[in-house]
Amino acid sequence: MHSHLKSSLPYSKLQILLLYLGWWAFWSFTQACVLHRLGLSWNVSVIDALVSNSLLGVFAFITIAIFYYYQPGTTNRAYRFIFALGITIFYCVLLRFVLSYVITSDESYSNFLMNSMPVRFIISFLVLCFVTLLNWMWSILKEQKEQEQRRNTAEQLVKDAELAKLRQQLQPHFLFNSLNSISALAGTKPNEARKMIQQLSDFLRGTLKKDEQECVPLREELDHLKLYLEIEKVRFGHRLNVEINFDETILDAPIPPLLLQPIVENAIKFGLYDTIDEITISVSSYLKEGLLHIQVKNPFDSETQLANQGTGFGLSSIQRRLFLLYARNDLMLIEKKENQFITTLRIPPVR
Amino acid sequence: MKIIIIDDEPLARMVVGEYLQSHAGLEVVAECSDGFQGVKAIMQHKPDLIFLDIQMPKINGFEMLELLDTIPSVIFATAFDEYAIKAFESNAVDYLLKPFSKERFDSAIEKYKSKSVTPVSSEKNIQGLLENTAKQPDDKNRIVVKNGSDIRIVPVQDVMYIEAYDDYVKLFTKDTYYLKKKTMSYYEQVLDSETFFRTHRSYIINLQELTKIEPLEKNTYIAILKNGKKIPLSRTGYTKLKEMLGV
Numbered sequence A: 001m002h003s004h005l006k007s008s009l010p011y012s013k014l015q016i017l018l019l020y021l022g023w024w025a026f027w028s029f030t031q032a033c034v035l036h037r038l039g040l041s042w043n044v045s046v047i048d049a050l051v052s053n054s055l056l057g058v059f060a061f062i063t064i065a066i067f068y069y070y071q072p073g074t075t076n077r078a079y080r081f082i083f084a085l086g087i088t089i090f091y092c093v094l095l096r097f098v099l100s101y102v103i104t105s106d107e108s109y110s111n112f113l114m115n116s117m118p119v120r121f122i123i124s125f126l127v128l129c130f131v132t133l134l135n136w137m138w139s140i141l142k143e144q145k146e147q148e149q150r151r152n153t154a155e156q157l158v159k160d161a162e163l164a165k166l167r168q169q170l171q172p173h174f175l176f177n178s179l180n181s182i183s184a185l186a187g188t189k190p191n192e193a194r195k196m197i198q199q200l201s202d203f204l205r206g207t208l209k210k211d212e213q214e215c216v217p218l219r220e221e222l223d224h225l226k227l228y229l230e231i232e233k234v235r236f237g238h239r240l241n242v243e244i245n246f247d248e249t250i251l252d253a254p255i256p257p258l259l260l261q262p263i264v265e266n267a268i269k270f271g272l273y274d275t276i277d278e279i280t281i282s283v284s285s286y287l288k289e290g291l292l293h294i295q296v297k298n299p300f301d302s303e304t305q306l307a308n309q310g311t312g313f314g315l316s317s318i319q320r321r322l323f324l325l326y327a328r329n330d331l332m333l334i335e336k337k338e339n340q341f342i343t344t345l346r347i348p349p350v351r
Numbered sequence B: 001m002k003i004i005i006i007d008d009e010p011l012a013r014m015v016v017g018e019y020l021q022s023h024a025g026l027e028v029v030a031e032c033s034d035g036f037q038g039v040k041a042i043m044q045h046k047p048d049l050i051f052l053d054i055q056m057p058k059i060n061g062f063e064m065l066e067l068l069d070t071i072p073s074v075i076f077a078t079a080f081d082e083y084a085i086k087a088f089e090s091n092a093v094d095y096l097l098k099p100f101s102k103e104r105f106d107s108a109i110e111k112y113k114s115k116s117v118t119p120v121s122s123e124k125n126i127q128g129l130l131e132n133t134a135k136q137p138d139d140k141n142r143i144v145v146k147n148g149s150d151i152r153i154v155p156v157q158d159v160m161y162i163e164a165y166d167d168y169v170k171l172f173t174k175d176t177y178y179l180k181k182k183t184m185s186y187y188e189q190v191l192d193s194e195t196f197f198r199t200h201r202s203y204i205i206n207l208q209e210l211t212k213i214e215p216l217e218k219n220t221y222i223a224i225l226k227n228g229k230k231i232p233l234s235r236t237g238y239t240k241l242k243e244m245l246g247v
Helices: A013-037 A042-069 A074-102 A109-168 A172-188 A190-209 A218-239 A260-273 A302-309 A316-326 B010-020 B035-045 B061-066 B082-090 B102-113 B123-135 B184-190 B235-245
Strands: A240-246 A279-288 A291-299 A332-337 A340-347 B002-006 B027-032 B049-052 B073-078 B095-097 B142-147 B150-155 B161-165 B168-172 B177-180 B196-200 B203-206 B210-217 B220-225 B230-233
Touching (some): A013 A042, A042 A074, A042 A109, A074 A109, A172 B010, A218 A279, A218 B010, A260 A279, A260 A316, B002 B010, B010 B027, B010 B102, B035 B049, B035 B061, B035 B150, B049 B061, B073 B082, B073 B102, B082 B095, B095 B102, B184 B196, B184 B203, B203 B230, B210 B235, B220 B235
Parallel strands (some): A240 A279, B002 B049, B049 B073
Antiparallel strands (some): A279 A291, A332 A340, B161 B168, B161 B203, B196 B203, B210 B220
């Protein structure tokens, strides 16, 4: 009866078999005692109890076997109980036939059997309903487990895809414009051109080598950001000011890679690419409430940008990634204050 | 010949200036770092040729051109812009992909000088280009208009409805309207079809503003906006609108 339970259940086959046998023995014993008290001899009581409970066991097995091969959908739940009712009727008819055939020694027994049929019917119906219910719950449990497994696989795939995308997101615009700046510098300031080639190479290398599964020290991520911001500074000259503030003590804190980069890119996109004035982008990092906080501030023009960008500012993928990593939705805060757009990441300590 | 360079990156302007030095008779009269400055400088200097970047703050290169009454010859210089490059190619306008070599730059100048042979960027080509760059993502969100000497950026959701007006369209907002040299089908194509709906040959409405559809006569209907403005509905417009609203 337990063959269909598979390994997904928390009990081993042997345990279930023992449980089942124990149950069977307990019921048989109880029934025999009750029958004896009702005036039947021990002999008759024991035979009656063993026969009816064994038969009930066989019927329970049949019920489970049938449900193993045929699982009614969720739409017709009542069907299971109608089925249990049918099985019960069949059981009672058979029981009556078998018992009256087996026990012939006691004259009054056939009368007793006749009178006790309603009680036997009710008890066996309850037992078979219980078996059906249990079986049903098991099947739901199994399905849930499979579903969860599927969901996990799907999420893993999404996660991988998103990370791959992030990695490829090396914006071509940024790359070609940087190359153009190098081309400009090469004519008049070859030393600066060489320096920028160096920075761009280091930046690209940093982006390519990152293993998205491994956390990296905050120091590394900040260095990577600095390179990026240095390059933008060459491109936009005096227009871009960068402030980076952090507590020396937290520089070794591990953080997931490629989280900061898109946020700073976003800050550059809205703060620098789409403004005319001189601007300051600031990155600061500190510990608060046991979480590593990283804050990026950029100015934005509320008039032309809010209407266009909505509230997302393209940061929803970060939110999603934080959720995938930490199963929390409160790790990224976005504030807009007096034309300042403030994004704060809160990174929990590594588990 | 007078030349203006419009690019938001100083180093990018520098390259153009440097490459131009070897061409006698070409004089850079202004360098601009955004479209607003660009419009001003072009109106002031009336240049023969401009070098124009596409991605710039506030208004992009195409939006800047739309604001001009007379468009000078244009050589576009851009880093990476799939849509724009497609548009350039189909309109025979010359464009430089950054970073570009001196040779490539010289050939663009040559092309411009021998305009009679190969038109580099006649006004007709530019108009075609501007119609063709409909897929620029910016156009979905904002419309750049000129109001006298003022340049205004109108978020599309502020547009209540659009009415055809000869060669122009009138974009109505809460307080005023703006004229724009575009076609109805341009806006029908560019604007988000979830929000903007063409009710009639001469009208596009913002569905956020729609409050009622009323019968006018037998089989004819009008749409009524929140401010009470009545907009004609064509028969096909009415059927489609009903379908869209799910009634």
